Amino acid sequence: xxxxxxxxxxxxxxxxxxxxxxxxxxxxxxxxxxxxxxxxxxxxxxxxxxxxxxxxxxxxxxxxxxxxxxxxxxxxxxxxxxxxxxxxxxxxxxxxxxxxxxxxxxxxxxxxxxxxxxxxxxxxxxxxxxxxxxxxxxxxxxxxxxxxxxxxxxxxxxxxxxxxxxxxxxxxxxxxxxxxxxxxxxxxxxxxxxxxxxxxxxxxxxxxxxxxxxxxxxxxxxxxxxxxxxxxxxxxxxxxxxxxxxxxxxxxxxxxxxxxxxxxxxxxxxxxxxxxxxxxxxxxxxxxxxxxxxxxxxxxxxxxxxxxxxxxxxxxxxxxxxxxxxxxxxxxxxxxxxxxxxxxxxxxxxxxxxxxxxxxxxxxxxxxxxxxxxxxxxxxxxxxxxxxxxxxxxxxxxxxxxxxxxxxxxxxxxxxxxxxxxxxxxxxxxxxxxxxxxxxxxxxxxxxxxxxxxxxxxxxxxxxxxxxxxxxxxxxxxxxxxxxxx
Amino acid sequence: xxxxxxxxxxxxxxxxxxxxxxxxxxxxxxxxxxxxxxxxxxxxxxxxxxxxxxxxxxxxxxxxxxxxxxxxxxxxxxxxxxxxxxxxxxxxxxxxxxxxxxxxxxxxxxxxxxxxxxxxxxxxxxxxxxxxxxxxxxxxxxxxxxxxxxxxxxxxxxxxxxxxxxxxxxxxxxxxxxxxxxxxxxxxxxxxxxxxxxxxxxxxxxxxxxxxxxxxxxxxxxxxxxxxxxxxxxxxxxxxxxxxxxxxxxxxxxxxxxxxxxxxxxxxxxxxxxxxxxxxxxxxxxxxxxxxxxxxxxxxxxxxxxxxxxxxxxxxxxxxxxxxxxxxxxxxxxxxxxxxxxxxxxxxxxxxxxxxxxxxxxxxxxxxxxxxxxxxxxxxxxxxxxxxxxxxxxxxxxxxxxxxxxxxxxxxxxxxxxxxxxxxxxxxxxxxxxxxxxxxxxxxxxxxxxxxxxxxxxxxxxxxxxxxxxxxxxxxxxxxxxxxxx
Numbered sequence: 001x002x003x004x005x006x007x008x009x010x011x012x013x014x015x016x017x018x019x020x021x022x023x024x025x026x027x028x029x030x031x032x033x034x035x036x037x038x039x040x041x042x043x044x045x046x047x048x049x050x051x052x053x054x055x056x057x058x059x060x061x062x063x064x065x066x067x068x069x070x071x072x073x074x075x076x077x078x079x080x081x082x083x084x085x086x087x088x089x090x091x092x093x094x095x096x097x098x099x100x101x102x103x104x105x106x107x108x109x110x111x112x113x114x115x116x117x118x119x120x121x122x123x124x125x126x127x128x129x130x131x132x133x134x135x136x137x138x139x140x141x142x143x144x145x146x147x148x149x150x151x152x153x154x155x156x157x158x159x160x161x162x163x164x165x166x167x168x169x170x171x172x173x174x175x176x177x178x179x180x181x182x183x184x185x186x187x188x189x190x191x192x193x194x195x196x197x198x199x200x201x202x203x204x205x206x207x208x209x210x211x212x213x214x215x216x217x218x219x220x221x222x223x224x225x226x227x228x229x230x231x232x233x234x235x236x237x238x239x240x241x242x243x244x245x246x247x248x249x250x251x252x253x254x255x256x257x258x259x260x261x262x263x264x265x266x267x268x269x270x271x272x273x274x275x276x277x278x279x280x281x282x283x284x285x286x287x288x289x290x291x292x293x294x295x296x297x298x299x300x301x302x303x304x305x306x307x308x309x310x311x312x313x314x315x316x317x318x319x320x321x322x323x324x325x326x327x328x329x330x331x332x333x334x335x336x337x338x339x340x341x342x343x344x345x346x347x348x349x350x351x352x353x354x355x356x357x358x359x360x361x362x363x364x365x366x367x368x369x370x371x372x373x374x375x376x377x378x379x380x381x382x383x384x385x386x387x388x389x390x391x392x393x394x395x396x397x398x399x400x401x402x403x404x405x406x407x408x409x410x411x412x413x414x415x416x417x418x419x420x421x422x423x424x425x426x427x428x429x430x431x432x433x434x435x436x437x438x439x440x441x442x443x444x445x446x447x448x449x450x451x452x453x454x455x456x457x458x459x460x461x462x463x464x465x466x467x468x469x470x471x472x473x474x475x476x477x478x479x480x481x482x483x484x485x486x
Numbered sequence: 487x488x489x490x491x492x493x494x495x496x497x498x499x500x501x502x503x504x505x506x507x508x509x510x511x512x513x514x515x516x517x518x519x520x521x522x523x524x525x526x527x528x529x530x531x532x533x534x535x536x537x538x539x540x541x542x543x544x545x546x547x548x549x550x551x552x553x554x555x556x557x558x559x560x561x562x563x564x565x566x567x568x569x570x571x572x573x574x575x576x577x578x579x580x581x582x583x584x585x586x587x588x589x590x591x592x593x594x595x596x597x598x599x600x601x602x603x604x605x606x607x608x609x610x611x612x613x614x615x616x617x618x619x620x621x622x623x624x625x626x627x628x629x630x631x632x633x634x635x636x637x638x639x640x641x642x643x644x645x646x647x648x649x650x651x652x653x654x655x656x657x658x659x660x661x662x663x664x665x666x667x668x669x670x671x672x673x674x675x676x677x678x679x680x681x682x683x684x685x686x687x688x689x690x691x692x693x694x695x696x697x698x699x700x701x702x703x704x705x706x707x708x709x710x711x712x713x714x715x716x717x718x719x720x721x722x723x724x725x726x727x728x729x730x731x732x733x734x735x736x737x738x739x740x741x742x743x744x745x746x747x748x749x750x751x752x753x754x755x756x757x758x759x760x761x762x763x764x765x766x767x768x769x770x771x772x773x774x775x776x777x778x779x780x781x782x783x784x785x786x787x788x789x790x791x792x793x794x795x796x797x798x799x800x801x802x803x804x805x806x807x808x809x810x811x812x813x814x815x816x817x818x819x820x821x822x823x824x825x826x827x828x829x830x831x832x833x834x835x836x837x838x839x840x841x842x843x844x845x846x847x848x849x850x851x852x853x854x855x856x857x858x859x860x861x862x863x864x865x866x867x868x869x870x871x872x873x874x875x876x877x878x879x880x881x882x883x884x885x886x887x888x889x890x891x892x893x894x895x896x897x898x899x900x901x902x903x904x905x906x907x908x909x910x911x912x913x914x915x916x917x918x919x920x921x922x923x924x925x926x927x928x929x930x931x932x933x934x935x936x937x938x939x940x941x942x943x944x945x946x947x948x949x950x951x952x953x954x955x956x957x958x959x960x961x962x963x964x965x966x967x968x969x970x971x972x
Binding site: 065151160 | 551558559587637638641647650654656670674761801802805808809904906908912916
């Protein structure tokens, strides 16, 4: 009850609510209208202020969002010219509305999404228009009695079929919007054709306005501060790699030296949650023309695979958490014995991830990778040796007359106490194994995209890396803020 | 190159492609047009067949999708009546198109999504219409010189601001579509108002057709075989719980008895990947009226929290994988020593998850939960005891004159070999700790949604559980198929 009261007070609408509990209703009414109105206003003001602060933060953290908004405003203002200028107005008539509608609906944040929606709109409209024309012609031939039935049935069947096609993953991925536009155009043309006789005129007008609208959107989104889905995907993957490497280093350092407070500990959570954006960006990137260092046929589909390999690593890092928070902590001297080897494995692993990020950034195969993987394997073996020597410590070779100290040490380390450090080590070894999965995925990308030395030189002219890194950094900070709030 | 050739052959478009490598171009041309056309047709036919088979599978696995498509077809056919029937045609005129457009754009799979989009459309249109009317009035007062500037500037500013608002998470969650409709309507009314003088007439017509369209959509989606986002969310969460429990049981059984092949092993992957759908469904469910056992104010926001707690468990199950595939396997007798305790922890843990699923399904607090958690804690302690006795085995209490057998056994079990089983056990203990997080989340839901005994009786009348379970099962099978293909 108390909660409900609080809710109603903060929204300032309490007098219109049906409070079932009579007593509390009276309580609320006692407060006096003016006081409550004042409290409501104050609450509203605080909410609005918080909202605006949040909006400001979003704009400051990613100024490109603001640029995108200005681009939408610009495109809409330009398209309005079709109404203002008389010659164009005469030519396109009331249908100029379609151009405005196209701009509003089609303009998306990334160039790829805009192009995808534009092409979907144009082809969906064309296909549906042609089909609707056929149905209309058939309906006219069938006379007044059967015509409406033919139109009605065809609308029912095609709308149902097109709606169903949107459930099929391959269609949904590429033509979801096109299917919707198909239904829309088909219904409009088939039905309105029954009344209006200027079907060709209508089709021509609609198509031309849509083409004007989509061309404008594509041009504005590609020419003015373009945001390429491909480049975003590429930045996301590389920055996620850096985050993964930082988290891995951070966790291992945290475990062995809890005093070194590391801010980047939770950065790997971004890797866990970026599946959906990776996939949608890879989809949109396929529609984009060549830009920056990316050719038109750049294998975008490979990036989500790299993302999946990274996620499989991140799951293990998530599990590392448990060892750090565990109540049973291994005695310091055991930790010390393993720390050098563990730190070596983690630094080798994270440097592999960083080199892979570098490989993708520079689009140049690194000669170091094989050597680094070898080194990581060596470090893992060394860690396993350290574990063996640890087991020798707790299992002194048979029962010679060992010193009392050693025997005491032996008895004070039950397996239970070694458990967290053993689990930690074992997860670390698993992480290093999963990193090989990332290496494989990146190597496949390098193969399919034909990464080579020459690519680096070509890329150096544009040098998008610095900007992307910077941008990655602001996003990092944003993420850390969000995580800290959580 | 070989790959490129294969690609072009299967798409049947090889003669129009620019092959940079001359030699392979000649090779392709040698094949003969007829043969290549035949191969292309065959490939196309196979692709179409595969596509249709996939579509058929989707329909069979979830017949409600087919029903949804028929509902869309029906709503569109009904709305077409506005064109066929003369009296209505006279009344609503060319604007009846807006009703068709509304149905196409607003009709979504779940009732919640349809209601959300409908309300967004109506309120976005109203708000934008009022604002646009104000701007139009101001523009008219300012004369021919300043009028266009006022309209243009207002379109630019409001479109930019509304586009920006779509980046703010709280707005995006609830009013994304409304913001788009706001931009659309404002632009159309403000700009067209500059030409057409019947602004009130236009606004009235547009609003009435939109209300007709949205009402029709809401009615059809709620009255004919409704698919409630809330019920879907509830089914997803409970079926994911069962999957998690099955996977956990399966993994532990697989580790200790590798011969028992278990199909449900990978079911937990669904839990890892359902974050996005949980969140979107929780958003849509908030718009739905009371249905089934759910009141209007049902705390839908709580379900994604339960989902998050389950995911944190699933991450650990993912890490369990590594122990099963590990090269180092503990000797059988050590495994045997731990198996009883491990199996007890896992069966206790999974039965807790199942009881939680039951709690949500029946909307009734279970009296067993506390007891089961106690029992799980007991099983964990027992497992820790078993580990202790294991460490005694490898660390025989100091150096009495132990028998040779024991000393030999001790030396044959280095820590390296015990490592996987220790890691497995430690992850299992961590999973049981994380299950307490699920218990907490479900208890919070039970508290906020006021689960009690009476709720169960109310629910029994509708009994959606059987249908939901069945549906969950077909989805399970679908998932398993997908996973097997991967």
